[in-house]
Structures are given as C-alpha cells and as structure tokens.
Amino acid sequence: MKEAIRQARKAEAIEEVPIGCVIEREGKIIARGYNRRNIDHSVLKHAEITAIQKACRKLGDWRLEDCTLYVTLEPCQMCAGAIVQARIPRVVIGAMNPKAGSAGSVINLLQMREFNHQAEIEKGVMEEDCSALLSHFFAELRRKKAKGTDHDRQ
Ligand SMILES: [Zn+2]
Numbered sequence: 001m002k003e004a005i006r007q008a009r010k011a012e013a014i015e016e017v018p019i020g021c022v023i024e025r026e027g028k029i030i031a032r033g034y035n036r037r038n039i040d041h042s043v044l045k046h047a048e049i050t051a052i053q054k055a056c057r058k059l060g061d062w063r064l065e066d067c068t069l070y071v072t073l074e075p076c077q078m079c080a081g082a083i084v085q086a087r088i089p090r091v092v093i094g095a096m097n098p099k100a101g102s103a104g105s106v107i108n109l110l111q112m113r114e115f116n117h118q119a120e121i122e123k124g125v126m127e128e129d130c131s132a133l134l135s136h137f138f139a140e141l142r143r144k145k146a147k148g149t150d151h152d153r154q
Pocket of ligand 1: 048075078080
C-alpha cells in the first residue's frame with residue numbers, strides 16, 4: 001500500500017485526484033498505475049485500469065489469477081468490473097468512497113454471487129494516509145478556487 005500511495009502522489013503532482021494502485025504477484029510488484037483522467041482526457045485512465053493493463057501486458061495474459069491489487073481508494077464500478085473480468089482474487093483497499101465505491105459502499109461488484117468470479121476484500125489498510133491524501137488535495141483545490149474568485153473580483 002505504501003507503493004500505491006507513492007503512485008497517488010504522482011497523480012497529485014500533476015493536479016489529478018491522488019489515487020494510486022499496484023498489482024503484486026508472488027511478493028513482487030508487477031504493475032503500477034495512478035489517476036491520469038484529466039491529463040490524458042480519458043475516463044479510462046483510472047489508476048486500477050492502468051495497473052491492470054500493465055500487469056496483463058507483463059504476464060501476457062488477461063487473467064490475473066495469482067495477483068493482489070492494492071488501491072488507495074475503493075474502486076469505482078468500472079474498475080471493479082475490470083477486477084472481476086481479470087479474475088483478480090484479492091483486493092486491498094485504503095480509504096472507502098461512499099459516493100462511488102463499488103466494493104461495498106454503493107454496491108459490491110467484487111462479491112456478487114451472480115457473477116462467475118468474486119474477489120476477497122481487505123479494507124482500511126493505511127486508511128488514514130490514503131484519505132488524508134485526498135482531503136488535502138480537495139482542500140487545496142478549494143483554496144485555489146477561492147483565491148481565483150478573489151482575483152476575479154479585483
Ligand atoms: Zn475506477
């Protein structure tokens with residue numbers, strides 16, 4: 001999760017919402033990703049999708065059956081869908097996302113019996129660090145916006 005947080009900081013450095021992800025296999029990190037939605041103008045550029053793509057490329061397989069995915073924020077419905085499709089057996093989550101989380105907050109797509117695959121979920125890993133990263137980012141954004149408004153008035 002420490003490395004996932006490091007990835008999230010990369011997103012923060014380019015003014016993206018700080019979300020980071022790594023995929024581990026046999027004790028080694030095989031793929032990393034961070035949110036690049038704005039900079040790449042793509043809704044697909046979530047940290048998890050990028051990491052899944054890299055892991056698939058590395059293993060030469062769309063199945064990531066022996067892998068654990070670590071992500072700083074609870075996956076959205078798109079990423080949870082990709083996790084199920086890639087058959088990732090274990091997902092470790094930092095902070096939960098009550099507004100869009102699809103690993104238990106809004107819906108739990110990772111553990112629906114109706115699908116052919118379910119993932120084990122571990123929540124709250126380094127939760128404080130993961131959510132502090134996000135709250136700091138949004139506070140900073142609000143501060144910048146407020147400053148911008150003052151500037152407009154002058
Ligand atoms: Zn997502």
